[in-house]
Amino acid sequence: MNLRDLQYVVAVADLGQFGRAASACNVSQPTLSGQILKLEEELGVQIFERDGRVARVTERGEAIVAHARRVIRAADDLKTAAAASRDPLEGPIRLGIIATVGPYLAPYLLPAAARGLPRAPIRLVEDLTGHLLPLLADGKLDAAIIATDPPGERLEEIALYEEPFCLMAPSGHPFAKRKSVRVDEIDPRSLLLLADGHCLRDQALDLCGHPDLGGATGADMRAASLETLLHMTAAGFGLTLAPHMAADGWRGKDGLVAVPLKGENVARRVRLVWRRDMPRKAAMLALADVARGCVAAGRVAV
Amino acid sequence: MNLRDLQYVVAVADLGQFGRAASACNVSQPTLSGQILKLEEELGVQIFERDGRVARVTERGEAIVAHARRVIRAADDLKTAAAASRDPLEGPIRLGIIATVGPYLAPYLLPAAARGLPRAPIRLVEDLTGHLLPLLADGKLDAAIIATDPPGERLEEIALYEEPFCLMAPSGHPFAKRKSVRVDEIDPRSLLLLADGHCLRDQALDLCGHPDLGGATGADMRAASLETLLHMTAAGFGLTLAPHMAADGWRGKDGLVAVPLKGENVARRVRLVWRRDMPRKAAMLALADVARGCVAAGRVAV
DNA sequence: ATGGACGATAGGAATAGCCGATCAAATCAT
DNA sequence: ATGATTTGATCGGCTATTCCTATCGTCCAT
Structure with a gap:
């Protein structure tokens, strides 16, 4: 067994083809095929299922591939450690x-x-x-x-x-004139939110409540970026919680006001x-x- | 870099000598020397300090050796996984x-x-x-x-x-006739204990209190085995907490009585x-x- | 049927790993 | 001090492995 063989295995597992894997590893296809065949024999496990079209990882091969990744990662770490011991910076x-x-x-x-x-x-x-x-x-x-x-x-x-959240409101909004707003004053249905997967979305829902309402927020936004959200807010579609650094970028611009939040964990x-x-x-x-x-x-x- | 080279490195680190490491790896000393030298050059790190007598791991080498161990362990796991995928049992x-x-x-x-x-x-x-x-x-x-x-x-x-502890007392002891004993009735100074490092020692002290007294228990025993402790107890040198399975072995034998314990966590x-x-x-x-x-x-x- | 994509096989060349023999330095014993 | 011993590095030659090119078989799509 050999580190290089394991890299071959991982490459095939990732790319799904012997040929592609070979060129990714900078070796010829027969070389890679042979080495993998030899490794399969050595381990007594058929790692890949060749059906002429694609190379699929067999069920028993999955474990092998996962371990191979671990070995390679550890070896990479070793190289990194060697380089870092010269100068970590x-x-x-x-x-x-x-x-x-x-x-x-x-x-x-x-x-x-x-x-x-x-x-x-x-x-x-x-x-x-x-x-x-x-x-x-x-x-x-x-x-x-x-x-x-x-x-x-x-x-x-x-x-x-620690970065506090601000409530972003269009300048005409009643909150826009306030010194601060308590989180429980905010109607969660008026909140404009980011798409699923953004932690800020979850944090906003945690703060302002009613995650059990599902997606039933006012505009039912799933914005891909905070900037989109802020533009939407400025245009009057609702309110947004923005982290301080994002709010700061809009300071002084028309149409949008950042109001400090009061409450637990508003950061x-x-x-x-x-x-x-x-x-x-x-x-x-x-x-x-x-x-x-x-x-x-x-x-x-x- | 190569798995074999890493094994050489680990062997030298463990055995402290190139020669011994070589024979442990079933290769000749020049082979091992050469491979390690090559690896050191490849990584740009001197892993070992050769002073003619012993091969010490350099400070920068320590990290390399630790990572090498990790790589080898991962590779061993891979082999184990391969064997296990045939038949885990x-x-x-x-x-x-x-x-x-x-x-x-x-x-x-x-x-x-x-x-x-x-x-x-x-x-x-x-x-x-x-x-x-x-x-x-x-x-x-x-x-x-x-x-x-x-x-x-x-x-x-x-x-x-779950294995309950029993109080072991010599047959003449007042506790010997009791149906059960509460842990707080036991004078920790009368307890015979195992040597440091036995979890049973710590558990007995936790139950019966006064670990702050240090080693100031009655006989100040540091027995190497439970059997020693039970013999000592039978001979009247004090009391012991024994796990049920150990107590069971003495059931029916003269001189020693196992009394159930009452209290929290007496298992x-x-x-x-x-x-x-x-x-x-x-x-x-x-x-x-x-x-x-x-x-x-x-x-x-x- | 046929062309194209993919992987396996075969044979020869390059490389890397290994060994035995030897050398240099350090340590130990006399 | 000096020779014996131990330890690691170096050298030349051998072997096994790895790799490449060329080619073949198979499967799929046209």
């Missing part, structure tokens, strides 16, 4: 970030990181929490910035900042998370420092 | 068992397992919980039978049975634990069934 950091933080933090974070971590270029991936965490677990991301409790013990986290905790096995903890801590610096020094948020 | 099970369970359960468990799991011979390792758990984590054991909560999320467990929960990554869960569940069968069917315990 050197080498690219693949950073996931949720869609309701990315647009507002990135413009500050990226330049700050370029200064604070000059040898560690940041590659940003913006997506939903539910998509980022598997990528993280798979070793396809080095870290992620999210706003919910990370699941399980396999992840390590460090808090970046979200934004944190940096990474796999506990990831060998560049020093880089993670440095990145967290940079991010905290953005928030503290800049005009950004809380 | 085939192949030896290396089973750790704590010293206060082993002598009483093993005589029933081993024959029962030989019948219930005929193709999975049990290799029993008796030791303290604190020694078994690292062996388990290292993949040097497949499972362990312990009586405390397993730490962390990396282990999976299944309860086997221990014996369970089977294994690494979550271990691919033979089916064998674990079958083994647990066998063990439960011993306890239920036999005259053993509760």
Whole structure:
């Protein structure tokens, strides 16, 4: 058995074809075929079902493939650890970030990181929490910035900042003139919400209640971005909860007013998370420092 | 990089010498030296410090070695998974068992397992919980039978049975004639205890109090085995808490009486634990069934 | 039926891994 | 101090593995 063979197996499992897998691995198709055949014989398990069209993973093969992924991830970690032991702050950091933080933090974070971590270029991936965490677990991301409790013990986290929510109301709205609004004053049916999967959607529903009403909110919005939501709010379609950094971008613009919220937990905790096995903890801590610096020094948020 | 190279690294780290490591790996010393040298160059990290006498792991090497162990364990798991996918119930099970369970359960468990799991011979390792758990984590054991909560999320467990404690008293003792004794009636200073590291010692102290007195119990015993303790008790040196299965062995013998205990938590929960990554869960569940069968069917315990 | 896509097979070339023999440095015993 | 011993590195040659190109068989779609 061999690390390379396992990479071949994973490639076939991912791409569904021997030929594609071979070119992805930069070897010829016969080479890959032969090695996999040999491995199957060595293990006594047929991993793939070849029916001429596609290569499917057999039921017994599934376990093998899963373990192969684990081995490869561990080997990658070893290489990363070796590189990190030269200089943990050197080498690219693949950073996931949720869609309701990315647009507002990135413009500050990226330049700050370029200064604070000059040898560690940041590659940003913006997506939903539910998509980022598997990528993280798979070793396809080095870290992620999210706003919910990370699941399980396999992840390590460090808090970046607390970000209060604001109620966003069109300027004509009765709330627009208020100093503050209590969460229980807000009619959840008037709330405009993001699409499923955005943690901000769940947090807004948690705060303003009635998640049991299902999707029966006023406009029944499933907006793909916070900006869409804010435009809709300005146009008078309803109200929105926005994190402070998003609200800040609209300060001074016409048509939309940010009103502080009163109540329990009217803030979200934004944190940096990474796999506990990831060998560049020093880089993670440095990145967290940079991010905290953005928030503290800049005009950004809380 | 290669799985074999990583095995070489781990062998050197474990044995402290290139030569020994080479023979442990069944290769010549020049081969092993060469491969490790090549790996060090490839990773850009000097893993070992050669000073002519011993090969020490460098500080930067420590991380590499730790990751290498992880890779190898994952690869071993893959092989195990392959074998298990043929028949999970085939192949030896290396089973750790704590010293206060082993002598009483093993005589029933081993024959029962030989019948219930005929193709999975049990290799029993008796030791303290604190020694078994690292062996388990290292993949040097497949499972362990312990009586405390397993730490962390990396282990999976299944309860086997609840085993009440009995107060063991010499036949002349006032408690010997009682139907039952409350734990708070027992003077902890009269308790004979096992050596440090036995969970039963801690459990006895938890029940009868005064762990803050340090070792100031009556006879200040640190017995290595429960049998020693029971003999001491029979000889009148004090009292002992014994799990039901151990007490049962003395039933009918002169000089020692087992008295049921009253109170909270006067039982221990014996369970089977294994690494979550271990691919033979089916064998674990079958083994647990066998063990439960011993306890239920036999005259053993509760 | 036929062309195209896919994987298996065969034979030869390149590479990597291995061994025995030997060398250099450090340690130990006299 | 000095020779013996131990330990790891180096060298030359051998072997096994891995890889490639070319080719074939099979299945599917046209």
